Amino acid sequence: MEQLTRRQALATAGAAVLGGTLGSIRPARAATEITAVEWGGDVVNAMKQIEAKQDKVKVNWVLHQGGSGAILPKIKASWPRADYDYVAGWEGSFNGMVKEDWLVPVTVETVPNLADIPQKIIVKNAKGEWVAIPRAVGGIYVAYRKDICPVEVKSLDDLFDPRLKGKICWPGPTQAMMLPLVALSLHAGGNEHNMDPGFALMKKLAQSGNIGRVGVTDTDFSTSLTSGETAAGFYSEPQLTMVAKSFPVARLTKQAGVPTFLYQSGFAVFKNRPNLQATLEFANFCISPEMSTLYGEVAGEAPLNVKAKTPDSLKHLAFTPEEMDKYVYVPDFKEVLAQQDAWSKRWENEIAPLL
């Protein structure tokens, strides 16, 4: 074997150091720092991967604690000084922000990739201006772990099966905008404007003893199902996707008689921030076809950009117009939002004592 002399070793080491140093020298750039609030888990992982694909913006990530509405009081407390450049949210939190007039209106001129987003879904203010940038769509629907659920759930009536005792994780009154309760109401002949049938059915479900856990945070559901504490539930997409990564999950998005709700997730960009332009450019980059595809693959929400590719794992969220009419229920979100306080108190009065 050829011996390496000290001179050769030094020369090699010197070349390596020089090469490494020169290799690390890049043209100077000053990334603009922005502060963004995102959901944890796969969502923020997806956003970090997207951030790494560009160098104009460096993001200081802050995570939602609890539901996306939990951030609103903190923003209000410091307003008109905004601490965040954008906050990830959905219809529920967007509408709260719109009411407070915190958001910057957006257009195709300021966020060009909005041209590839279905305009119908974009949240508007009272003047009809677009005030949020949608990036993906997720679902809220019934699902169960096929490997441990003792019942093959085919309808909402199956949730009352005695074999499911303690095996259901149901969202609490501050989760998923109480849409699962709206689903019960629809099942019993009511709707979001007439929730009495829904509450009556919810009482029966609570009395059945089948609810083992009431999810009060996003992660309650995924933790409960992955640990095997519960086996079925009515929850939202990222949590269901998280469970589905490790276990076989039946997702009833196209089951007659079991309503599915769709929600958008996206960016709410705030007024009164110094880096508004950089934030809009970053949001625009995030909803580009390539980044939307990446987001869908990692975060588990179907991209809204019509040029993006929906991953196979999210085909359950792809609906034909006929399927949309048949399985997806689009509630009157204004009514749903206006009733959150009343429904939540009604839950405390009528449902919580039975759990």
Add this chain to the structure above:
Amino acid sequence: MKADGSFPLLLPAIAIYLGLFFLPLSWLLLESFRLYTPGGIGAAAGAPLTLANYAELLTPAFARFFLETMQISLLASLTGVLLAFPLAYWITRKLSARWRAIAVGFFVTLMFLSVLVRTYALELTFGAAGPLRPFLLALGISPNSRDYIAILVGAGLLHYIVPMATLTLLGTIQNVDPRLVDAAEALGAPAWKAHLTITLPLSMRGVLAAFLFAFTFSISAFIIPMILGKGRVLFISNLIYNRFSEIADYPSGAAISIVLFAVALAIVYAMSRFVAKQWTP
């Protein structure tokens, strides 16, 4: 009060107390009388004053939340102090100085261990998916039953109460002259009677302090019932959090907070008066 020139030294503390305690509390009180419009974030500026936020608390359901919080807190506090008293006595009277230092260090360390860590440890071990599940089921105990969940919440509170009460009682027991018990025993009193009639009454103020620390900690506990309560056993603090942080109904959250504050003050006052009346030397 004698004017000895020390008052100015108190001014920074008074200013901080006024700024960080009375001012926010006054705001909370005012907010509790504001009318809330659904969908808003807190009361709107200039919202009219109303008693509606208090009136809506006059329901059996709210009374049940309140009683459950009080019941679990009371039982956990009493159990905690009962467990802590012999521990504190043993550490004070029976251990050498070296072992006493080790024991105190152990309890101080327990206090520093995150409440979140302890709570999840309990959840993982005794929860519905924990390793003890088959054992519990064999005993006929369902880990998903409401009573079991309530007991688990109480156990979570005990994790914090026992070290806190033990440390509080160390000084109290240390201050009881052991020669009094020795004298009683020398005069023929059995040990248990000497302790019940001498050690316990002389420690009562410390016991009360330990109980009140434990009780105020318990009724305001948030993380423990949130995690171990599975959304089914809820404390008042969880309701307050929901009102403030999730549905942004500040006036309602403020009203519940004020009621909880008033009840806690009344209990502390009543307990202090009772102990002072019964055990004043």
